[in-house]
Each structure stands twice: as C-alpha cells, then as structure tokens.
Amino acid sequence: MNIIGKPRRRVDGRAKVTGQTRFADDLTLPRMLWCRLLRSHLPHARVDGVDTAAAAAARGVKLVLTGADFPIPYGILPVSQDEHALAQERVRFVGDPVAAVIATSEEAAQAAVQLLAPRYTPLTTISDAHDALATPAPQLHTYAEVGNLHKRVGFEFGDVDASFASAPHVFDDSFFYQGNTHLPIEQHATLAAVDGDGKLTVWSSTQTPHYLHRALAKALAMPAAHIRVIATPNGGGFGGKSDPFHHEIVVAGAALRTGRPVKICLSREEVFYCHRGRHPVDMRLRTATDACGKILAMDLETLLDGGAYGSYGVASTFYTGALQTVTYEIPRYRFRGARAFTNKPPCGPKRGHGTPQPRFAQEVQLDKIAVALGRNPADLRLEQLCKPNSLTANYMRVGTIGLGRCIDAVVEGSRFRERWGKLPRGRGLGIACSSYLCGAGLPIYWNKLPHSGVQLKLDRSGGVTAFCGATEIGQGSDDVLAGLVAEVLGIDPFDIRVVTGDTDLGPVDLGSYSSRVTLMMGNAALEAAGRARELIASAVAAELQLPVARLGFAERRVFDLEEPTRGLSFADAVIAAETRHGTLGTVGSYRPPDSAARYKGGGVGPSPAYSYSAAVIEVEVCPDTGWLDVTQVWIGHDIGRSLNPASVRGQVEGSVYMGLGEALMEESAFRRLPPKRSDALVHKFPSLLEYKSPTTREMPPCTTYLIEDPDPQGPLGAKEVGQGPLLPIMPAVANAVFDAVGVRVDEVPITPEKIVRALEEAARGRPARVGPTGFPDVGWPEPLRVAPPWEGGDGKAANETPRRPRPDKDAKDKQVPR
Amino acid sequence: MPPQPQPPQPPTAGSKVVLTLTVNGEAAEVAFEPHKTLLEVLREDLALTGTKHGCELGECGACAVLVDGKPVLSCLMLALECGGASVTTVEGLARGAQLDPLQDAFADLGAAQCGYCTPGILVTARALLDQHPAPTRPQIEEALAGNLCRCTGYLSIYQAVEQAARKAR
Amino acid sequence: MRAPSFRWHAATSLADAARALAAGGPRALLLGGGTDVVPAIKRRQYVPELLISLRQVAELGRLEPHGASLRIGAGVRLGALAADDRLGVGHTALRRAAGVVASPHIRNVATLGGNLCLDTRCNYYNQSLEWRRAVDYCMKAPAGVALAAPAGGTCWVAPGSPRCWAVSQTDCAPALIALGASVTLVSAEGQRTLPLADLYRDDGMTWLTRRPDELLAWVDVPAAARSTYWKLRRRGSFDFPVLGVAAAVELAGDVVTAARVVLGAVASHPVVVPTESLLGRPLGDDAIAAFAELATRLAKPLDNTDYQLGWRKRVTRAYVVGALRELRGDDPALLGVLARRQAALIPA
Numbered sequence A: 001m002n003i004i005g006k007p008r009r010r011v012d013g014r015a016k017v018t019g020q021t022r023f024a025d026d027l028t029l030p031r032m033l034w035c036r037l038l039r040s041h042l043p044h045a046r047v048d049g050v051d052t053a054a055a056a057a058a059r060g061v062k063l064v065l066t067g068a069d070f071p072i073p074y075g076i077l078p079v080s081q082d083e084h085a086l087a088q089e090r091v092r093f094v095g096d097p098v099a100a101v102i103a104t105s106e107e108a109a110q111a112a113v114q115l116l117a118p119r120y121t122p123l124t125t126i127s128d129a130h131d132a133l134a135t136p137a138p139q140l141h142t143y144a145e146v147g148n149l150h151k152r153v154g155f156e157f158g159d160v161d162a163s164f165a166s167a168p169h170v171f172d173d174s175f176f177y178q179g180n181t182h183l184p185i186e187q188h189a190t191l192a193a194v195d196g197d198g199k200l201t202v203w204s205s206t207q208t209p210h211y212l213h214r215a216l217a218k219a220l221a222m223p224a225a226h227i228r229v230i231a232t233p234n235g236g237g238f239g240g241k242s243d244p245f246h247h248e249i250v251v252a253g254a255a256l257r258t259g260r261p262v263k264i265c266l267s268r269e270e271v272f273y274c275h276r277g278r279h280p281v282d283m284r285l286r287t288a289t290d291a292c293g294k295i296l297a298m299d300l301e302t303l304l305d306g307g308a309y310g311s312y313g314v315a316s317t318f319y320t321g322a323l324q325t326v327t328y329e330i331p332r333y334r335f336r337g338a339r340a341f342t343n344k345p346p347c348g349p350k351r352g353h354g355t356p357q358p359r360f361a362q363e364v365q366l367d368k369i370a371v372a373l374g375r376n377p378a379d380l381r382l383e384q385l386c387k388p389n390s391l392t393a394n395y396m397r398v399g400t401i402g403l404g405r406c407i408d409a410v411v412e413g414s415r416f417r418e419r420w421g422k423l424p425r426g427r428g429l430g431i432a433c434s435s436y437l438c439g440a441g442l443p444i445y446w447n448k449l450p451h452s453g454v455q456l457k458l459d460r461s462g463g464v465t466a467f468c469g470a471t472e473i474g475q476g477s478d479d480v481l482a483g484l485v486a487e488v489l490g491i492d493p494f495d496i497r498v499v500t501g502d503t504d505l506g507p508v509d510l511g512s513y514s515s516r517v518t519l520m521m522g523n524a525a526l527e528a529a530g531r532a533r534e535l536i537a538s539a540v541a542a543e544l545q546l547p548v549a550r551l552g553f554a555e556r557r558v559f560d561l562e563e564p565t566r567g568l569s570f571a572d573a574v575i576a577a578e579t580r581h582g583t584l585g586t587v588g589s590y591r592p593p594d595s596a597a598r599y600k601g602g603g604v605g606p607s608p609a610y611s612y613s614a615a616v617i618e619v620e621v622c623p624d625t626g627w628l629d630v631t632q633v634w635i636g637h638d639i640g641r642s643l644n645p646a647s648v649r650g651q652v653e654g655s656v657y658m659g660l661g662e663a664l665m666e667e668s669a670f671r672r673l674p675p676k677r678s679d680a681l682v683h684k685f686p687s688l689l690e691y692k693s694p695t696t697r698e699m700p701p702c703t704t705y706l707i708e709d710p711d712p713q714g715p716l717g718a719k720e721v722g723q724g725p726l727l728p729i730m731p732a733v734a735n736a737v738f739d740a741v742g743v744r745v746d747e748v749p750i751t752p753e754k755i756v757r758a759l760e761e762a763a764r765g766r767p768a769r770v771g772p773t774g775f776p777d778v779g780w781p782e783p784l785r786v787a788p789p790w791e792g793g794d795g796k797a798a799n800e801t802p803r804r805p806r807p808d809k810d811a812k813d814k815q816v817p818r
Numbered sequence B: 001m002p003p004q005p006q007p008p009q010p011p012t013a014g015s016k017v018v019l020t021l022t023v024n025g026e027a028a029e030v031a032f033e034p035h036k037t038l039l040e041v042l043r044e045d046l047a048l049t050g051t052k053h054g055c056e057l058g059e060c061g062a063c064a065v066l067v068d069g070k071p072v073l074s075c076l077m078l079a080l081e082c083g084g085a086s087v088t089t090v091e092g093l094a095r096g097a098q099l100d101p102l103q104d105a106f107a108d109l110g111a112a113q114c115g116y117c118t119p120g121i122l123v124t125a126r127a128l129l130d131q132h133p134a135p136t137r138p139q140i141e142e143a144l145a146g147n148l149c150r151c152t153g154y155l156s157i158y159q160a161v162e163q164a165a166r167k168a169r
Numbered sequence C: 001m002r003a004p005s006f007r008w009h010a011a012t013s014l015a016d017a018a019r020a021l022a023a024g025g026p027r028a029l030l031l032g033g034g035t036d037v038v039p040a041i042k043r044r045q046y047v048p049e050l051l052i053s054l055r056q057v058a059e060l061g062r063l064e065p066h067g068a069s070l071r072i073g074a075g076v077r078l079g080a081l082a083a084d085d086r087l088g089v090g091h092t093a094l095r096r097a098a099g100v101v102a103s104p105h106i107r108n109v110a111t112l113g114g115n116l117c118l119d120t121r122c123n124y125y126n127q128s129l130e131w132r133r134a135v136d137y138c139m140k141a142p143a144g145v146a147l148a149a150p151a152g153g154t155c156w157v158a159p160g161s162p163r164c165w166a167v168s169q170t171d172c173a174p175a176l177i178a179l180g181a182s183v184t185l186v187s188a189e190g191q192r193t194l195p196l197a198d199l200y201r202d203d204g205m206t207w208l209t210r211r212p213d214e215l216l217a218w219v220d221v222p223a224a225a226r227s228t229y230w231k232l233r234r235r236g237s238f239d240f241p242v243l244g245v246a247a248a249v250e251l252a253g254d255v256v257t258a259a260r261v262v263l264g265a266v267a268s269h270p271v272v273v274p275t276e277s278l279l280g281r282p283l284g285d286d287a288i289a290a291f292a293e294l295a296t297r298l299a300k301p302l303d304n305t306d307y308q309l310g311w312r313k314r315v316t317r318a319y320v321v322g323a324l325r326e327l328r329g330d331d332p333a334l335l336g337v338l339a340r341r342q343a344a345l346i347p348a
C-alpha cells in the first residue's frame, strides 16, 4: 500500500492551521439577523404564557417566537419524540428554551430577551434518579414507562441464579459514575437561510446532518427535499452535537418567517444546557467466579439519571449492559437497566456511549477479584478473553481480537508484572481493558437502507471528487475518505476534492457517532473507488492491449505491472475511461451484516467489528491529603489496521486525555438549593473555568502501542479508534489508586477528597472504600430470557410476545433500537 | 466598590468609535461599537474569523492573539484598549504562501484535530519560539497552559512545536 | 456573550484618573487589565456607566527600588512582574504568586492593582445574569437587571447569615502581606499609605477599605530573607486559588526572629495568622505542627469554591507545614507530591 498505513498530513490539515476552516459561527450572510433564546430559570414548571409585547416592540427586533410557533415534537429516537423547539406547556430544566428573539444584532436580541415575561406555575423539582424513584408524580413525561422512570429493560442469558448458587466465589459491588459532558471547544452555532428558489439551507455544527435533516422536515412540516443541511466542520463533538437541537429548528423557522438569514451562536453556558453528556449511573455488579477467578456468571443492574428528555437515552440504557460480554468470556449474564427522568439537562451519548460506566464497574471489580484471589490482574484478564470469531452470551458477533497483544504491550512497557503491588506506599500501577463498537448494527430509525454512501465523480481533468454525507468533527473522516479512494486509484489524497456533510450534494451517511464512519463510510468508499478503478482499468487495458489483471495503480499512473514504464498518467487513464464509458461516476454503499441477536432489544450492541484497548496507569498519591497525580500512561489499542497512523495516534491520545479528565476531575454537578427556601436546581458551574478540563499541566506522558489485527469487516481491516481508548482509563486510575494507598474509590471522578475519606474509613477499621453501599429498588419487571448459544439458544427470547412485523408503522413510531 | 446592577441601557446604535491599529502587519482603521472586544472586532468588523472563541470569558484560550508580540485573550480585551497596537492573528502567521514552520508541523503531525483551538495555540507557540527558539518540554507546557484543547491531549502539539523549532534552526 | 455599553475614558495620568473617578460617581469603574472586569460586565455582575482605562497612565507602570523596598506600580502586568530581575530572592513569595495567577495569557494583561482589588468570588455570584435569576439572585448581586432590587437578598452559602461570604481569591495579596507590603491610594483629594493587610475587610460585599474615589497607585514591598507562596487549585493553570499559603520568615542562626504567614482563599479577606508561637526558637517539627494547627483553625472555607471545604481545611494544615519546612530549608523532594507540584508550578 502506498498511502494507507503511513503517517501523513490530513487533507484538511492546511485549512485548520491557517484559520481557513469555516466553522458555523464563522459564516455570515448579507441581511443576516441574530437569534437569542429565553431559557427557563425554573427547573420544573407549567408554562402559563409568555408576554412578548415589550420584546417585540424593542429596537431592532424583527420577530419573537414561542412554543405556539413550533407545535410539532421531535427527538433523535423514534420512541422519544419528546422535544419541542420551544417549550409547550411545560419547562423541565433550568435552561429549557422557552422563547426566541430575532433581531438585527446579537446585542439587540439579547436586550429584548430580557423584556420577555414568561408566566410559570412551579412544579416539584426532581433532582436525581433516586428522587425520581421516590417521586412518581408529577410525571415529567406521560409517556414514561412508570412514574418518572423513562424505561426499564432486562435480559437474562442462561440461568444466572443457578450459576451464582454453585459458584466458589461471588463478588458483589456497587458503584456510582458521575455524569460529565463533552465540552467541545466550539460553542454550537447554526445559520439558516432561504435560498433563491425558496428552499431552506441550514449550516450547523452538527455531527448528524442526516438526522437533523429529518428532524427539521418533521418539526417544520416541510418536505425534506426542500431542506438542505450542511454540517460545518465541528470544533469538536464527542457526541455532544448528535441530537437535533432547539436552536437549529428555531433559526430555521425564523429564516422561513423573516425571509432573511438568521444565525445563533450559543454561549458556553447554553452549551452546558444542550448537554446530552454522560449519564450519571448507579450500578450493582455481581460476579460469580471459579476458584481461580474465571467468570461463571455476571449480574448487572444500572440506574441512569437521564435528565429531562429522552435524547438517545433508551439506547444509552441498553448500552450500559450490551457490551459487557465482548471482552471476557461470560457464560451466563443478566442485565437490568432503567433510566429516570429528572429536572436537569438531558443526558445522551458521550464518547463511549453508555459503556464507560459499566466498564468501570467491571474492570474495578476484576481488580478486586484478582487481589482477593491472589492473582495478577493482567493474567486474570488474559486467561479469559473472548475468542475471536465467536458469539457471546447475548449474541454479539465478535471478529478479530487484538486485546491479548494490547495487554502484553502495556504490561511490558510498564513492567507491570515486576512492579504491581511492589511500589512504595503512595505510588501505584493499575490495569484495565475495554472494547467498543465500530458502528451500530442498526440505524436510529427503522430501515433497510445503506448506512453510508459514497459517490465519486471523475472527469477528463483527472480530478476526482468524493461525495459523502459523513461529517468531519475533527476525527479525520475527510482524510479517511480521501486516503482510501487515493489508495485504490493510485493517486494522492490531496488530488481528491472531498465534499462531505451536505445533504444536498452527498449520499446519506448516518453521521459521526458510535465510531461508525471509518468502517461504514470506508467500506462504501472502497466499493465506489473499486468500481471507478474497474472502469478505468477496462479502458486502459483496451488501450494498452493488456489483461486488466496486469494493471497497477500508483503514483498517479496506471501501468503494466510487468513492465512498469508502459502505462498512462492517471489523467490520461481517466480520459480513456470517459471516452470508452461516457461520463464517469460511481457509487458505493454499506450496510452492516444482520445481527445474530433476534430478541427485542438485541438491536443495541451488535456491530460489524469491535475494537479493543488495554491501559496501564501509574499514579502518585499523597497519603495525607489524598492528592492524586497520574504520572504515566501506557495504552495499547487494537485498531485492526491504521489507515493514517498520525490520526490514529491522535485519537488514542485524545481519548486518554478525555478519560483522565473524567477519571480525575470532570463532573456535571448540580446544586439543589435548600428545598424549604427554594425549588432551584441549577448546574453548579456551567463554565469552562469551573467545569474542569485538564490543561497541559495535567496531561502525563503517554506511550501508545497500535496493535494491528486486520478485521475482515473493516475497510482494509481497519477498526475504530475514536472512543474505545477512553474506556480503560477511569478504571485503570481507580485500580492504580488502590495499588498506591490500598483504598477503593468505587466512584468516578476519583478526587482527593474521596481518597482521604476512604483512608479515614480504613483508619477507623471500616471497609477501605468510598462509593455507594447498595442499589435502589427499581421494581424490575421479568427479564427477557434468551438461552446462550452454547446452551442451545437461537438468539430469540423464550418469553417474548411475538411481534408482527409492521414495517410502515415501525418506521414511524416503533423503536429501533428495538 | 463596583457599581451594582442597574437597568440596562439598550445598545446605543450607531455610536461607533474609530480606531487605528496594525493587524498582521497592515494598518487598519476600523469603526466599531465601544463595548466590543478585540475578538468581536477582529471577527466581525475585520472579517478575520480565524480567531476562535470557546467561552468569551477568558477560560479557554481559543481566542488568543498576539498584541505587541505577547499572547493575550482577545475576548477579555476591549478593542478600545488596542489603539496603536500591533495585533497578530493566525491569518498573519504565513509569509505569503509559505506557511510558518509551526503551521507545517501542526498539519503534518496531526496536532490540529478539529482545529478549533489551533489558531490560539499557534500564535501562542509563535510567541514562545520568538522568545525561546529551542524551548524545553516544560517551557512548552507552561507557554500553552492557557490553551485548552479537547481533542489531542496536547502531546502531538508539543511534538509539533519541537519539530518547528528544530526545522527553524 | 457581549459586554453592555458604557462610556469610556482613557486616563492619561494618575491625576486625570483620580479626577475622572471622582467625577464619575458610583457607577464609574476602573479598568486595569480588565481580566476580571470584562467577564464580570459580560455576566452583568456590574453594569458600569463609565469605564476609566488606566492603560495609558505611565506612573502606574513603574517598578523601581524605593529605599530598602521595591515600589511596584498598580499597572505593572503580572507576567512581567514574575519575570522581572529586580525581584530578587527577597521577593520570592511575590514572584511565585504573580507567576501562578490564572494563565500565561491572562498574566500578560492582568495588573497588580487589579489583582489586589479583585472582587471577592463565590460560585453563586460568578455566574451569568440568567443563572443568578434561577436562584433568585443573592446578597452580593441582589437584582437582575430586569427586576427591581429586592431589599437584602439571601447569601446562599449560609442562608441564615446576615452577611455575604464571598471569598478573597487574589494570589498576590497574601504574598505581599507576608512580605510586609504597604499600599498607597490616590484620590483627587490626596494620597494615603497603609499596610496592605489594612486594605482588606472581612466582608464579601465591601471587601476593600478603599474609598470609591480612590485608586491604588503602588505598593512598597520590603524584602524578606526567606519567603514562599503555595497555591492550591485543581488544575495547574487557569484556576483561582482555593487556598493560598504565603509565608515569610527571618532567621538568626536557626532561630526565628520574624515571621508572617497569610492564608488566602479561606475567607472574605486574606487571613493573617498570628506567629508569636514561632518566634524565638527554631522551626522544629513540633513548632511547625502546632502552628499549622492554629492556622487551620483560622481557615474558614465555605461551600462556594471548588473542592469540598473539609478537604481544603485539611490541606491548609499540610500546606502550612510544607511552606514552613521549605523555608527552614528542607529538600522539596522530601515534601511529597503536593510540594513537587508546587515546585513544578514555579515558572522556569
């Protein structure tokens, strides 16, 4: 290969270092108006009306909009169409948008927002998941499954209780994982304009232009064909820009009403209110093992604090259970999860979507098992890795697994075997592993369409343009597209013009989420490029009177492999092809293989391939103050094949960074004022100063090992790297703290305060830990019972009421993820 | 004591001030409303959108520019304070079509992922190299301690600064 | 986030600034580097009618020896101050404090005068107008701009309390007080000099004894043989101190002849710890431990900054011990991970 596998400059690199990349807020149009939103200052209230007269009369104001202007609900998942561009009869968190002012300047819009007079009747404040369990009424949403529980799910794969009853060891631990947020440095911005032909164009910092396109069509009751969404390059996303957002729909509606371009750029505080970040999760994890610590069965319960709206929450809930099985062999498994509605900004998908929380629980518990049974934690893991090309208890199809090699690399690099358990007090090492999806097996709404499409245009100039709906959010997807096409056609990535993120110009790609783009767009790109190559090859073969098989494509030439000086330049080859075939264009598309999981809910978790990571982390802890410094990270990541190692390494290091932030300091914390005095429930510090994102001062040295074990499902064997390497970081830190000072922090973030508290507990002769001591009574319904493959199962649930397939109805309002 | 809040005066439209300053080596005369920050004037009145913002409160470093050679936060600086100053933004780093060695190194090593923190980091690193042509790791860490990057974990950024420093020598 | 509109005056001299301030009345606000004023006006913590810029006031930019002291103008930028050769070992505490304020970019603009006059902070107060409305405002900023000011207002940090508990989080004030600095205030009426400690009041609302028509012109800083400043914050950059320990001692042989220890960020004012117990004897472990106990009792952190207050109190003890051990000459490497972090924070 000429391009793939070598570190090189990204195709969008130059624009980014010259300031030429045009982010959403960099765009302006003639006659442009500005929008500002009035947001609820109450956590939960009935909206009795909004007095808009004074604002409408203020200088510069062109339009004031309220909930009445946007009566149609939308939401990212078909099962949770519970959002409106502006509040209808209810506001559900401080920051919920209520009204909008559109004016000739941002200053004028902001001043007029102050003149809006909303009238509210306050309702009971529900501050967290426990509060939601205890407070079934008033319901935040009447569609909730019961009380303020949005959704409960449960599965059992094999007779878990029987395994527990006969197991030599049972480990039972409770954990709490605090919520946190994506914090892209770019504040969300959107510009909407009515085109000359009356159609609507929306530029937005969104990771999912296709889903935004659908939401706009629905919420504005407008034909999708008359809407064009252009995802501007995102200044970071991490999952925080994958929902359709209020402000996007509001400015689109405002542009349609005023006939003028309308822009909004959110303040940092408003970005915190958009949120969709990591769910806070309470967990109880019970694991039965044999005498050596090999897992016999696992039983996991999770309770998610979902915030005020559905967002991706149903999928997030499934994800807290779905991927526990793809790392280690788990013969029997039970998972029950529930999501609560609370009066806070909605949670959703953040890097690792739903899986970092149970991963933390599992990896910390494995460390406890190792310690209890006198095993080395690295060996305990190596002995029970999933087998390649196998089905798990919950019917996930695992392909290649480079995890063993990842573990070996980090264990050697850190001299884990020599040093773990032997460092002086105050210093410690911890190890943890993880796995992640390379794209979800199912789209968000039910269909059998491609998940990604790529279209190539080649013309007589020798120019190649690649069109795809995929969205560049910083992860390097434009470069993956150009790199793969260039490799197949034997040209340079910089020869290719890449047109992405535009619903008018490119075929649909579902968006930059669930680590799907490299695999899915990549496969589509290979198909399109392969077809183009065939067209060119057949023409060149005819011209040179050679069999097609003897042609090579490299260095901008198409040539005889046996006599390389014979051949055509790439441009001449394209001319030959255009002469022979007419105008040149090819397409490729990708849809993941069908899942083996045929039970309801089995749609969340299947993926064409899984990536694997292992990390060792070294810490230093002050036994007096609990101060915690991470001094070194070793991380191994099974990338399948690395398409551009410079980008891959960057994703790994960025994941390590973000994982350290979560592990040590990041926290979506809220303040409930004394209930006797106030109903207030506010984000404690919606700012970049007080929400602590690590600076250069906190980032330790990091040694990265890229493990290549090409997966047949991936483009040229590539797997994901954007999310997986974050997952082992938090548990590895917790395990290292234990190694350093002998206490367990069964919570994230792991702060000095908690370490001190655990040390104090230990000094008083109590268990040397901090963390929850139990799990609340959720009132679990009967789980779906599915026999694992090795117990004669076929992927279906024994106790599921069969569902008649109703594709049209399903497409409209039934949930997928099923 | 600072004045307590009072009812706001709506912005006094039209009452602009005119200021001369040097931007990226060119003299610029610009008219703007007096409450505007240097960030807003650069982006909105001079169309230099290369300079970004992530908080507008001094908490991220995305808006960093050089004023008289020193890295400062343009979101905290009232444009009125910049009369006569010489301002360098990311657009002013390249010499014609020739990228600054820092720009080349950042592009080559993947030190710009989403690229949103990049303009602020580049100008800050430029000021560092102007002062210390061969900076140590700790010096780089210290110089960039006021620039948050959410994508890279900083490590590739350090390497890029080091590579640029080596190449320039 | 946009600043509100205001009138503007660029003062040309100290006298001009004092005149403008006197004429400007209660809604005039001095602008040093603006690194605290600009975010505050964007959040509508204040809505000034007139901003008086001190940037062009040359007198405020001076830094020169004055007798045995160093006279530092209020307009001197913290970044330049931390790097200035004229600050010798005698001013270590100040050099360190100035060098760890905020971030490098902010220090390039932030002035010493602004740092010393820094508004008290609280995470119910350093919030946008919209956020503050959600808690129905607080005592320190009782009214939203769209609302009539209710009388009083609650201090949410201690809702039953008649006072405001916002915290003094300036880094330089504790360091300068430990060094024995005095400050000179200038107004249209004249000037007065007072010990820097007397500039501060234990009141979150009215934290300075400065009259509204006075501006801070300079500080005179004597040298101390040994001094240091330890700052606690979650991140090694950006963050305000949640604890600052400034200490200066004079030793004759190994006997302490003079000592000043000041705690920052644990009250509405820098807290001066009485040092009698340290005087007249060596800085032994027991003396240090007993003193740290006393200092910790005086620290009154509340739940309005980063970190839990109990833990901040605990670290107060560790920091006081660490700072005094550093001053008696212990190898910083023996002081543990926190001290190494401190050492690492000293700019090269």
Ligand SMILES: Cc1cc2nc3c(=O)[nH]c(=O)nc-3n(C[C@H](O)[C@H](O)[C@H](O)COP(=O)(O)OP(=O)(O)OC[C@H]3O[C@@H](n4cnc5c(N)ncnc54)[C@H](O)[C@@H]3O)c2cc1C
Residues within 6 Å of the ligand: A689, B002, B057, B058, B059, C029, C030, C031, C032, C033, C034, C035, C036, C037, C038, C039, C054, C074, C075, C078, C100, C101, C102, C103, C106, C109, C110, C111, C112, C113, C114, C115, C116, C117, C118, C119, C169, C170, C171, C172, C214, C215, C216, C217, C238, C239, C240, C241
């Ligand atoms: C993200 C961030 C982090 C920060 N971190 C820290 C930190 O770690 N430690 C810290 O101490 N500070 C910190 N600050 C606050 C601030 O940047 C510094 O305190 C700085 O030194 C203030 O100086 P300035 O010149 O910018 O003040 P300005 O903003 O100009 O003024 C601050 C106050 O002082 C008054 N003032 C200014 N000059 C005079 C004068 N000559 N006479 C009388 N009054 C005057 C102003 O009217 C105003 O009330 C931080 C700020 C930000 C935005």
Ligand code: FES
Residues within 6 Å of the ligand: B052, B053, B054, B055, B056, B057, B058, B059, B060, B061, B062, B063, B064, B073, B074, B075, B076
């Ligand atoms: S935008 Fe200026 S520091 Fe964040």
Ligand code: FES
Residues within 6 Å of the ligand: A185, A235, A236, A474, B111, B112, B113, B114, B115, B116, B117, B118, B148, B149, B150, B151, B152
């Ligand atoms: S590259 Fe995205 S924030 Fe730095």
